[in-house]
Each structure stands twice: as C-alpha cells, then as structure tokens.
Amino acid sequence: MDAPVKLGRSDVVEAATRIRADVLATPLVEADxxxxxLWLKAECAQTGGSFKLRGASNRLRQLTAAEAARGVVAFSSGNHAQGVAIAARRMGIAATIVMPADAPALKIDGTRAAGAEIVLYDRMTESREAIAAALADERGAVVVPSFDDPAIVAGQGTVGLEIVAQLGRAPARIVVPCGGGGLATGIALACPEAEIVVAEPEGWGDMGESLAAGRIVPVRADPPPTRCDALMTMRVADLTFDILRDRGASGVTVSEGEVAAAIRWAWREHGLTVEPGGAVALAVLLAGRVDGDDSVVVLSGGNVDAALFARTVG
Incomplete structure (x- = not known):
C-alpha cells in the first residue's frame, strides 16, 4: 500500500513563491x-477565468526538462483544461486535454485557443482517467489530474493565503465550491484557523455526504442534470477527502434555482460574472444555509456561456 501523502501549509507557501509571476492576486470584495x-474572493477574475491556473502552474513548474519535453495530458470539463493549456503554452509544453463532449463550447474553444489538443469523450459512458492514462502511456506524457495531486492542491491553496493577506487575518469561515475538492483542500491547509464549508449542487453532493459518513461516498447512479459542469465529479479523491475530514469540514448543497439567484445577485450587486459552478458557495450564503458573518465566499470561476448568462441575469 502506498504511504499517505504528507501535505501541509508549507507546501502552499512554497507554491505561492513558485507561481507568483504566473497568476493574478484576485480581488477580495466586501459585501453585505x-x-x-462578508467578502467575495473573485477567482472568476483570474487569468483563464478560474482558480485552476494556480494548481496547473504549480504542477507544471515542477516538471523535469525531460518530462516537459514529452508533454502533459489532463482531463477536465473545462476550467482545469484551460488552466493547464495556458500554463503549458507559457512554458512551451505540449498539452493534450480530455474533455467531455457536453462541456460548454466556451470552455472547449478557450482550451483550444490556448494551444491544447482536445480529445472528447462521453462523461456518462467512458472513463476520462482511463483515456488520459492511455494517451500518456502512448506518448510518454505526464498526467496532470484536476484535483488528485499534491502539487495541484498546494497551488489552489494560494487562494487561501491571499485571503488572509488581503483581510489581514483569517476569517471565521470560508465557503468553497467543490467538485473534486482540490480548492477546498488547499484553502483548508492555507487557513487552519477558518471553518471550511464545501458547497455542491444538489445530486452531486458527494464530498459533503462523504464528510458526514466518514468515508468516501461516490455520486449516485443517474445523477440529476446540473448547469454546474465544473463540479460534476463522480468521486472525490482520498487525498482531498482525508484532509478535509481531518479539518472537520462540512458540506452543503444548493438547488439549480438557488445557483441562478446567486449568479444574478453577483452581477447586479457587484458587476461580477460568475459561472454556475463558481456561484454555489454564494448560493449557500444567500439561501441562509450557514452563518454569513465574517465569512469569505469563493467565486471560483466565471467561464459561462454568454447566452446562458444573459438568460440567467435577465
């Protein structure tokens, strides 16, 4: 059996130094x-439209010259895809991204525009991990997972370091959108004093259910449709679950209607464009599911189809 991965706040601090020139320090917006x-951490304003550039940059910066020459393979519904593609282009590394055929066209186009090769798959009948592994084996490339990787988690955790630096202290709690849990896990490492609450769409609340059960509970068969494509992860990883469990994190789910209301609120109150998956944490606060006083809400992404956004905020 593999030894458990040891990952701590120092890894996040090292990541912040490593990727300082690669990412933006995104705004922390005071809200009521x-x-x-409370405060909104606007990762929707990050290069590439989401927090994913942080983890991707941290992982790719640690490749050896030989690994970089053989390229990387990643799998993603869109935001990690764009993060890896942008980081790879900047570093002169060939990138192949396995993406679901039903991913938003905006995300597919953005990934292709960043120079990556795209391989499409059916998320309900095919395994993206298996496809990526086969491509990597064939090409000798390095697989860059979206959340099940210590370097990815550490890179995402730099969001938490920025929150503390911008606020001047740790907040009482941080509410974080959760798919595989890489962002929430990194923030939990970076901000040990803060309560961590993960937010997920209804029917896809596997991290919250896992934390409540004390063991990993996959998404049930035939989950409901959701516009939160960024959070459609069928099973969380041991790495992310173990750290969030040990930190005493909890989970909350929100409905599609509550997510839409959060998108509208962010636009009307603060002029922020947030995608459905990036709005779930805000939806938790607007629905009154957790105490909002002294909370930071992470708006994790803003890559939303223009027509969908217009219908939602209109």
Whole structure:
C-alpha cells in the first residue's frame, strides 16, 4: 500500500513563491447579505477565468526538462483544461486535454485557443482517467489530474493565503465550491484557523455526504442534470477527502434555482460574472444555509456561456 501523502501549509507557501509571476492576486470584495458582512474572493477574475491556473502552474513548474519535453495530458470539463493549456503554452509544453463532449463550447474553444489538443469523450459512458492514462502511456506524457495531486492542491491553496493577506487575518469561515475538492483542500491547509464549508449542487453532493459518513461516498447512479459542469465529479479523491475530514469540514448543497439567484445577485450587486459552478458557495450564503458573518465566499470561476448568462441575469 502506498504511504499517505504528507501535505501541509508549507507546501502552499512554497507554491505561492513558485507561481507568483504566473497568476493574478484576485480581488477580495466586501459585501453585505441581509446585514451580514462578508467578502467575495473573485477567482472568476483570474487569468483563464478560474482558480485552476494556480494548481496547473504549480504542477507544471515542477516538471523535469525531460518530462516537459514529452508533454502533459489532463482531463477536465473545462476550467482545469484551460488552466493547464495556458500554463503549458507559457512554458512551451505540449498539452493534450480530455474533455467531455457536453462541456460548454466556451470552455472547449478557450482550451483550444490556448494551444491544447482536445480529445472528447462521453462523461456518462467512458472513463476520462482511463483515456488520459492511455494517451500518456502512448506518448510518454505526464498526467496532470484536476484535483488528485499534491502539487495541484498546494497551488489552489494560494487562494487561501491571499485571503488572509488581503483581510489581514483569517476569517471565521470560508465557503468553497467543490467538485473534486482540490480548492477546498488547499484553502483548508492555507487557513487552519477558518471553518471550511464545501458547497455542491444538489445530486452531486458527494464530498459533503462523504464528510458526514466518514468515508468516501461516490455520486449516485443517474445523477440529476446540473448547469454546474465544473463540479460534476463522480468521486472525490482520498487525498482531498482525508484532509478535509481531518479539518472537520462540512458540506452543503444548493438547488439549480438557488445557483441562478446567486449568479444574478453577483452581477447586479457587484458587476461580477460568475459561472454556475463558481456561484454555489454564494448560493449557500444567500439561501441562509450557514452563518454569513465574517465569512469569505469563493467565486471560483466565471467561464459561462454568454447566452446562458444573459438568460440567467435577465
């Protein structure tokens, strides 16, 4: 059996130094919800439209010259795809991305525009991990997972370091959108004083269910459709689950209607464009599911189809 991965705050601090020139320090926006003072961490304003560039840059910066020459393979519904593609282009590394055929066209186009080769698959009948592994084996490339990798988690955790630096202290809690849990896990490492709450769409709340059960519970068969494509992960990883469990994190789910309301609120109140998956944490606060006082809400991405966004905010 493989030894458990040891990952701590120092890894996040090292990642912040490593990727300082690769990512933007995104805004921390003060907000008010029914008299509760909170802050919005606008990762929707990050290069590539989401936090994913952080982890991708940290992972690719640690490739050896020989590994970089053989290229990388990643699998993603879109945001990690774009993060890897942008980081790879900057570093002169060939990137192949395995993407679901039903991913938003905006994300597929953005990934292709960043110079990556795209391989499409059916997310309900094919395994993206198996496809990526076969491609990597064939080409001698390095697989760059979207969340099940210590370097990815450490890179995502730099969001947490920025929150503390911008606020001048750790907040009482940080509410984080969760697919595989890489962002929430990294923030949990970076901000040990803060309560961590993961937010997921209804029917896809496997991290919250896993944390409540004390063991990994995959998404049930035939999950409901959701516009939160960035969070459609069928099973979380041991790495992310173990750290969030040990930190005492909890999970909350929100409906599609509550997500839409959060997208509208972010636009109307603060002029922020947030995609459905990036709005689930805000939806938790707007729905009153957790105490909003002294909370930071991570808006994890803003890559939303223009027509869908217009219908939602209109």
């Amino acid at each position: 919800i029914e008299g509760r003072r």
